[in-house]
Amino acid sequence: MTSDARNNSTATPLGFARHDHAACVSDGLSAAETRCAEDGLRFTPVRRKVLEILLQEHRALGAYVILDRLREDGFGSQPPVAYRALDFLVNHGLAHKIERLNAFIACAHPDESHNPSFMICRLCDSVAEAQSDPDQSALSDAARATGFQIERTVVEAEGICPGCAKKEDS
Amino acid sequence: MTSDARNNSTATPLGFARHDHAACVSDGLSAAETRCAEDGLRFTPVRRKVLEILLQEHRALGAYVILDRLREDGFGSQPPVAYRALDFLVNHGLAHKIERLNAFIACAHPDESHNPSFMICRLCDSVAEAQSDPDQSALSDAARATGFQIERTVVEAEGICPGCAKKEDS
């Protein structure tokens, strides 16, 4: 594990709020374990490792960053290894793809079925997941009005997180 | 500008509704011309051509499809040619990038300043642009609550358009 800006869980607005980040990781992993057991899914070593990697930061990671870390840990080193694990996690709601960034993030609410939306800080790259109403927004009005059947939504806001806004002020 | 082939678009997003498509293209081009003239922007041949290509369909086109058509028309044939024109159009609100598809579409409301959202049909690939009120969404509540400053939003719904839904029924 490298020494870098990732260990600052106590001080930073990661996910925009302070929290016990170690718990964040282990809780995430055990929630996933439980879910997979319940649903008869195979929570294999690669999949577990990828989720762990994602849980370690409240930022979106590109598939190739993940792949590098997998390699370091002795897993396969070709793109499909990462992409397949990510597909699994995304398909089962344990991770999300941030389309704007072509990158991935661990799900912050793996229990509830939800329609995720995201806030992406363009300064520090942190990403926070917000709960969003299934029936939210003008978009769903437009869809109703035209007869468009929504199956999935991508809702991502880019901007400045509270922490970075503070720093900019001063 | 003129001929209003667009009056059916007040209630139904273009793309899913019938309309005078020739007018759609020429109106789009002249709206862009006007806008660029007003704002002192250079609406050069490549940029004009790319917008024309996009206006010809209510679908998102990948940069390389656009590039192929540019080549056919005697423009430069290397990726930056397409990407730069697209950057220009996107930056000035004359086109939008559909993040989910890594593809581009002409703006359907080039006049108004707006916060676009999109409905993407996964069967026929058509894309309709809807107006979305950013202040109405659950996301903006979350942003307000946490102090996140939204600068830009990506709102894209994937699903089935009214036309394709009808076909599937039968």
Added chain:
DNA sequence: ATTCTCCATGTGATTTTATAACATTTCAAA
């Protein structure tokens, strides 16, 4: 316990999407 099958993993190659770097041209303003 053995075999079989399915799914997951591993690997090499390739495709698709996007940008870097730099030369040349165009255009308008001084």
Added chain:
DNA sequence: TTTGAAATGTTATAAAATCACATGGAGAAT
């Protein structure tokens, strides 16, 4: 008409994602 900024063109390369096929391992069926 010089000149400087913006636009275009080209070569090369980076970044993101998928294809195709071989190998391996867990569980069910025998």
